[in-house]
Amino acid sequence: MKSLYQNFEVSKRILDRRDFLKGLGATGAVMLTANWTWAKEQEIKYGGPGMPGGVIEDPKVYLRFLSDGTVVVICARSEMGQGIRSSLALVVADELDADWDKMQVEQAVGDQGVYGNQNTDGSRSMRHWYLPMRRCAATARTMLQNAAAKHWGVPAGEIKPYRHKMAYAGGGKEISYGKLARMLDDQDIPDPGTVILKDSSKFRFIGKDQTLSVDNTNIVSGKGMYGADIRFDDMLYAVVARPPVYGSKMESYDDSAALKVSGVVKVVPIEGATAPSEFNPLGGLAVVAENTWAAIQGRNALKVAWSSSPNDSYDSDSYRNEMNTASHNPGKVIRTVGDLDNAFASAAKTHTADYYLPHHAHAPMEPPVALAILKDGKLEAWAPSQNPDSSRVKAAERAGVSYEDTTLNVTLLGGGFGRKSKSDYVVEAAELAKTFPGRAVRVQWTREDDIAHDYLHTVSSEHLEASLDKDGNTTGWLHRSVAPTIGSIFAPAQRHQQAFELGMGIINAPFNVPNMQMENPGVDAHARIGWFRAVSNIPHAFAVQCFIAELAEKAGQDHLEFYLNLLGPDRKINPLDQGDGWNHGEDPEIYTVNTGRLKKTIQKAAKEAGWGRQLPKGRGMGMAVHYSFVSYVACVLDVEVKNGGELIVHNATMAIDCGKAINPDRVRSQMEGSCIMGLSLATTSEVSFKNGSAIQNNFHNYQVARMPLAPKSLSVHILEPEDVESLGGVGEPGVPPVPPALINAIHAVTGKRIRQLPIGNQLA
Amino acid sequence: MASINLNGRIHELGAPDDMPLLWAIRDVLGFTGTKFGCGMGLCGSCTMHMNGSPIRSCLTPISAAHGKKIITIEGIGEDSVGKHVQDAWVKKGVPQCGYCQPGQVMSATALLKSNSDPNDQEIENAMVGNICRCGTYNRIKKAIHNASDKIKEGSK
Numbered sequence: 001m002k003s004l005y006q007n008f009e010v011s012k013r014i015l016d017r018r019d020f021l022k023g024l025g026a027t028g029a030v031m032l033t034a035n036w037t038w039a040k041e042q043e044i045k046y047g048g049p050g051m052p053g054g055v056i057e058d059p060k061v062y063l064r065f066l067s068d069g070t071v072v073v074i075c076a077r078s079e080m081g082q083g084i085r086s087s088l089a090l091v092v093a094d095e096l097d098a099d100w101d102k103m104q105v106e107q108a109v110g111d112q113g114v115y116g117n118q119n120t121d122g123s124r125s126m127r128h129w130y131l132p133m134r135r136c137a138a139t140a141r142t143m144l145q146n147a148a149a150k151h152w153g154v155p156a157g158e159i160k161p162y163r164h165k166m167a168y169a170g171g172g173k174e175i176s177y178g179k180l181a182r183m184l185d186d187q188d189i190p191d192p193g194t195v196i197l198k199d200s201s202k203f204r205f206i207g208k209d210q211t212l213s214v215d216n217t218n219i220v221s222g223k224g225m226y227g228a229d230i231r232f233d234d235m236l237y238a239v240v241a242r243p244p245v246y247g248s249k250m251e252s253y254d255d256s257a258a259l260k261v262s263g264v265v266k267v268v269p270i271e272g273a274t275a276p277s278e279f280n281p282l283g284g285l286a287v288v289a290e291n292t293w294a295a296i297q298g299r300n301a302l303k304v305a306w307s308s309s310p311n312d313s314y315d316s317d318s319y320r321n322e323m324n325t326a327s328h329n330p331g332k333v334i335r336t337v338g339d340l341d342n343a344f345a346s347a348a349k350t351h352t353a354d355y356y357l358p359h360h361a362h363a364p365m366e367p368p369v370a371l372a373i374l375k376d377g378k379l380e381a382w383a384p385s386q387n388p389d390s391s392r393v394k395a396a397e398r399a400g401v402s403y404e405d406t407t408l409n410v411t412l413l414g415g416g417f418g419r420k421s422k423s424d425y426v427v428e429a430a431e432l433a434k435t436f437p438g439r440a441v442r443v444q445w446t447r448e449d450d451i452a453h454d455y456l457h458t459v460s461s462e463h464l465e466a467s468l469d470k471d472g473n474t475t476g477w478l479h480r481s482v483a484p485t486i487g488s489i490f491a492p493a494q495r496h497q498q499a500f501e502l503g504m505g506i507i508n509a510p511f512n513v514p515n516m517q518m519e520n521p522g523v524d525a526h527a528r529i530g531w532f533r534a535v536s537n538i539p540h541a542f543a544v545q546c547f548i549a550e551l552a553e554k555a556g557q558d559h560l561e562f563y564l565n566l567l568g569p570d571r572k573i574n575p576l577d578q579g580d581g582w583n584h585g586e587d588p589e590i591y592t593v594n595t596g597r598l599k600k601t602i603q604k605a606a607k608e609a610g611w612g613r614q615l616p617k618g619r620g621m622g623m624a625v626h627y628s629f630v631s632y633v634a635c636v637l638d639v640e641v642k643n644g645g646e647l648i649v650h651n652a653t654m655a656i657d658c659g660k661a662i663n664p665d666r667v668r669s670q671m672e673g674s675c676i677m678g679l680s681l682a683t684t685s686e687v688s689f690k691n692g693s694a695i696q697n698n699f700h701n702y703q704v705a706r707m708p709l710a711p712k713s714l715s716v717h718i719l720e721p722e723d724v725e726s727l728g729g730v731g732e733p734g735v736p737p738v739p740p741a742l743i744n745a746i747h748a749v750t751g752k753r754i755r756q757l758p759i760g761n762q763l764a
Numbered sequence: 765m766a767s768i769n770l771n772g773r774i775h776e777l778g779a780p781d782d783m784p785l786l787w788a789i790r791d792v793l794g795f796t797g798t799k800f801g802c803g804m805g806l807c808g809s810c811t812m813h814m815n816g817s818p819i820r821s822c823l824t825p826i827s828a829a830h831g832k833k834i835i836t837i838e839g840i841g842e843d844s845v846g847k848h849v850q851d852a853w854v855k856k857g858v859p860q861c862g863y864c865q866p867g868q869v870m871s872a873t874a875l876l877k878s879n880s881d882p883n884d885q886e887i888e889n890a891m892v893g894n895i896c897r898c899g900t901y902n903r904i905k906k907a908i909h910n911a912s913d914k915i916k917e918g919s920k
């Protein structure tokens with residue numbers, strides 16, 4: 001079969017070149033020393049090493065030097081818009097003192113045994129891979145140095161890297177990395193103790209604010225290869241009719257009309273998993289055709305009878321009442337400090353509020369899509385997958401071939417936001433590949449499929465109560481959060497938020513309040529719930545940050561002043577002391593909740609936004625700040641609400657403290673994108689259910705932000721505390737503060753308190 | 765057999781006349797630069813030019829293209845305005861995931877070809893049909909202004 005996929009040959013070579021793993025250079029003569037790693041002696045529980053597959057720090061896995069001078073970096077993290085391919089390449093380039101235009105990135109196949117953890121979620125690609133990739137590159141640089149030393153017969157210590165060359169100052173000699181590439185095969189991997197990381201004062205790329213991309217030139221000319229861009233001669237195209245209600249199954253079907261559609265080849269049942277369905281397909285009926293259009297037409301002509309489901313009566317209005325009732329009654333206590341009853345009994349003032357946030361669909365611009373071929377007992381698939389190893393495991397299972405005989409190639413992702421960490425769409429392709437041995441089959445989800453069958457962001461009711469003393473100090477704090485849990489896709493009867501959900505902004509509220517209680521009343525899930533960018537931080541931060549603004553008003557204080565008082569003195573809180581044993585998977589000794597950093601972040605945003613300044617009539621400012629993914633992000637919005645309710649966001653000011661910013665331009669772009677996504681969540685987006693099915697189905701009724709809603713001016717300020725070495729997340733933490741900042745700004749303009757998202761027509 | 769004039773070349777198309785151009789060009793002819801985002805004319809990912817005007821190819825049947833010139837993202841770099849737009853996109857680091865960007869580039873090029881010096885309001889009006897879920901709108905605006913500057917410099 002001839003491949004039409006220009007990079008296919010390349011990826012094939014990667015596969016065949018497992019033997020490359022033995023060598024950095026062209027021929028790969030050196031055997032890899034067993035399990036060469038920088039592993040710590042003690043038990044590893046946190047960070048990258050604590051992830052499934054851990055961290056691999058082997059330059060022979062991650063780097064390749066070609067004789068034309070090209071340096072190839074293997075990127076094992078999925079690219080979904082965060083810029084990780086370019087960011088890891090610039091880390092390597094800096095450590096090598098390489099020329100940027102000679103850097104090339106190759107995407108790794110799914111193989112956690114070789115590459116370490118590849119699950120691209122949790123805002124941790126740079127956090128977990130910055131130092132490992134630097135060490136890989138520094139090791140390779142040392143090998144280049146040693147090779148040059150051997151070549152000239154001079155001491156390695158007198159050789160220095162300079163712009164893609166090794167130079168021997170004493171003799172005025174220099175030799176390019178391209179020439180040295182061949183000599184690398186004779187080099188042993190040096191003792192880690194002899195490898196020295198570059199002095200940060202000499203960085204040319206790391207931490208420098210410049211726009212470097214290995215992909216953008218391709219992307220803007222239509223050459224970016226996404227999931228649906230992989231093509232083969234004679235390939236087939238499928239769309240799938242899936243059960244309209246979670247838990248329902250296909251009972252019978254009539255495909256006679258579908259088969260009459262020109263171009264339709266076959267109709268194939270897909271086996272579905274019963275709930276909890278984990279990452280497995282929902283099942284249904286695939287229409288396989290000669291092109292996507294024929295497949296869609298064929299699906300329109302299907303007649304399918306679906307079984308009833310326990311979720312048939314899922315209705316967002318009644319579910320909201322159920323959650324609201326639950327949030328007004330005591331529930332599972334997750335953290336208690338002091339004596340709340342006492343605090344309320346002796347309060348000067350009390351305040352109560354209820355907040356509601358709906359389901360959201362990820363709606364990445366590229367809907368789920370995957371292609372697979374089963375040939376000669378081997379399965380090869382291409383997918384825009386955030387979680388390629390898991391996709392490989394699941395696809396292999398479904399195709400009935402071994403993990404070893406399965407290859408999972410990762411394309412560019414046209415957005416992920418958490419959706420593409422679940423492999424159901426890849427498994428569908430594997431199933432169809434089994435039906436058409438030797439032929440490539442692509443499963444294309446339509447936008448309607450994407451919204452109706454998403455792993456939705458949870459829906460939640462948040463109930464807060466607080467007591468204030470006569471000076472406006474907060475003396476008591478009660479937060480009850482009710483929301484179906486992601487745990488419900490993995491196990492039956494899961495009614496409570498799990499540790500990782502509670503650790504996202506409810507249990508770890510870092511406030512200086514003597515009496516606190518957090519509770520999580522239970523509720524059943526009736527749809528597939530999944531991770532959505534920033535996950536439970538969105539509802540928790542929304543409720544907490546809106547409530548604080550309300551309390552400030554109640555106390556008659558400025559929001560910023562009130563917040564800083566609530567935060568109390570600067571302190572580094574061990575998350576374990578807050579009952580948060582999860583802590584985003586990070587070491588609680590290193591990653592504390594630092595109220596000083598929270599304070600500086602909100603102060604920075606406030607200062608840059610001109611908090612407190614006089615605004616034209618009809619405009620107002622609101623703020624919010626939130627700690628998540630071990631980073632601190634604040635947002636101040638300056639908005640106008642016109643008569644009739646039209647909303648204009650004039651200025652958005654985002655401030656982030658993510659520790660060191662490795663690629664500041666991509667930190668900025670993530671904050672910009674988070675701001676826009678936060679505005680979508682707050683203003684228009686909602687997935688709601690009636691009779692068990694999602695009501696929304698495309699961008700006319702699942703509305704997301706378009707350019708006119710974008711802030712007229714949007715600035716991002718990166719704080720880089722000098723005493724912080726550790727890295728925080730960037731992809732997700734920008735989202736949570738945006739919706740509450742908007743609601744607080746709208747209140748400043750209109751005096752109206754919106755507690756239910758989306759805003760929709762509540763401003764009219 | 766139907767044929768279409770795509771990026772300056774005539775292609776024979778063995779496809780029904782009511783098939784949208786998007787699928788005809790992607791699946792039948794194999795040019796995958798143009799993206800599918802919604803299939804309902806709502807997102808702009810599939811934007812192409814037909815006789816110089818931006819169209820949503822997911823809703824435009826092959827029959828509507830008879831006798832017309834179709835330009836896609838694969839061909840827009842041949843046009844000096846299109847090239848300026850692509851360069852500005854790279855310079856300003858517009859793309860995040862990039863999936864919407866072929867459509868954004870096509871819409872922006874159509875705008876700048878009819879108005880080489882658009883203000884922010886005109887940019888918003890021209891780009892409102894193109895969704896970017898990654899939220900690159902502010903950079904798109906900057907890049908359009910940048911491309912506009914370059915076009916004006918070039919015509920001096």
Ligand code: FES
Binds near residue numbers: 800802803806807820
């Ligand atoms: S795919 Fe054509 S407008 Fe969305």
Ligand code: FES
Binds near residue numbers: 365859864
């Ligand atoms: S860059 Fe990802 S959708 Fe626009």
